[in-house]
Amino acid sequence: MTALLEVDGISVSFDGFRAINNLSFSIGAAELRAVIGPNGAGKTTFMDIVTGKTRPDSGDVKFGESSRSLLRMNEAQIARAGIGRKFQRPTVFEDQSVAANLTMALKAHRGPFAVLFWKPSAASRAQVAELAAEVGLAEHIHRKAGELSHGQKQWLEIGMLLASAPRLLLVDEPAAGMTLAEREQTTALLVRLAKTRAVVVVEHDMDFVRRLDCKVTVLHQGSVLAEGSLDHVTRNPDVIEVYLGR
Numbered sequence: 001m002t003a004l005l006e007v008d009g010i011s012v013s014f015d016g017f018r019a020i021n022n023l024s025f026s027i028g029a030a031e032l033r034a035v036i037g038p039n040g041a042g043k044t045t046f047m048d049i050v051t052g053k054t055r056p057d058s059g060d061v062k063f064g065e066s067s068r069s070l071l072r073m074n075e076a077q078i079a080r081a082g083i084g085r086k087f088q089r090p091t092v093f094e095d096q097s098v099a100a101n102l103t104m105a106l107k108a109h110r111g112p113f114a115v116l117f118w119k120p121s122a123a124s125r126a127q128v129a130e131l132a133a134e135v136g137l138a139e140h141i142h143r144k145a146g147e148l149s150h151g152q153k154q155w156l157e158i159g160m161l162l163a164s165a166p167r168l169l170l171v172d173e174p175a176a177g178m179t180l181a182e183r184e185q186t187t188a189l190l191v192r193l194a195k196t197r198a199v200v201v202v203e204h205d206m207d208f209v210r211r212l213d214c215k216v217t218v219l220h221q222g223s224v225l226a227e228g229s230l231d232h233v234t235r236n237p238d239v240i241e242v243y244l245g246r
């Protein structure tokens with residue numbers, strides 16, 4: 001499997017505290033990966049580094065076939081290069097319809113001039129319908145985003161991210177606050193999305209991670225403690241000690 005993202009020996013300290021400590025791992029081009037670890041393990045900092053929000057003190061992060069270093073790019077350039085990030089809380093425009101939210105995301109992807117000269121076309125309407133269908137909101141396309149359930153809002157935001165056709169999607173605790181049925185649909189959505197792109201899910205909920213049925217990377221003190229199937233990592237005595245046995 002060729003790597004799409006390669007994190008190569010990165011470290012970062014905040015006021016002398018090493019939040020990320022010589023962290024290395026890679027993600028394949030069409031792979032679903034769960035990243036777990038106790039509080040303070042470095043999961044958020046890892047995502048901040050990949051998206052350009054935080055600069056590591058050392059190491060490199062390479063992306064794509066040509067192994068471009070993300071460290072020479074700013075946040076906007078990294079997003080344009082194909083990395084999308086879904087934060088924990090949904091940030092959709094509540095007063096706007098599902099279709100309008102998705103349309104805005106498509107416009108934003110096309111850049112400032114597209115926003116100025118945008119005219120709704122049959123092609124863009126078809127694209128919006130396709131995005132809505134992809135995230136399971138086809139029947140809700142004309143509803144206001146504010147009327148959607150928490151889970152549906154999360155899916156809408158994923159749809160908005162998909163408008164910019166990311167090759168890597170970083171998703172922070174998608175299951176938080178969802179009903180069981182929503183969790184099941186979210187699992188199916190993430191599994192489906194990872195067939196054609198890389199999806200990295202940071203998650204605390206072990207039941208949810210089990211349902212994802214994918215390779216798991218366990219972080220601890222800013223490094224990889226264990227990697228493999230959930231069964232494999234949860235049998236690891238180090239993992240049991242630092243994380244699961246607490």
Ligand SMILES: Nc1ncnc2c1ncn2[C@@H]1O[C@H](COP(=O)(O)OP(=O)(O)OP(=O)(O)O)[C@@H](O)[C@H]1O
Nearest residue numbers: 014015018019037038039040041042043044045046
């Ligand atoms: N900007 C910052 N300034 C100072 N310390 C920071 C900063 N960002 C993160 N840290 C520290 O770095 C460590 C790693 O934090 P991080 O948020 O990446 O962990 P996490 O695995 O995402 O934890 P959680 O599961 O609680 O979200 C923590 O000890 C945190 O307090």
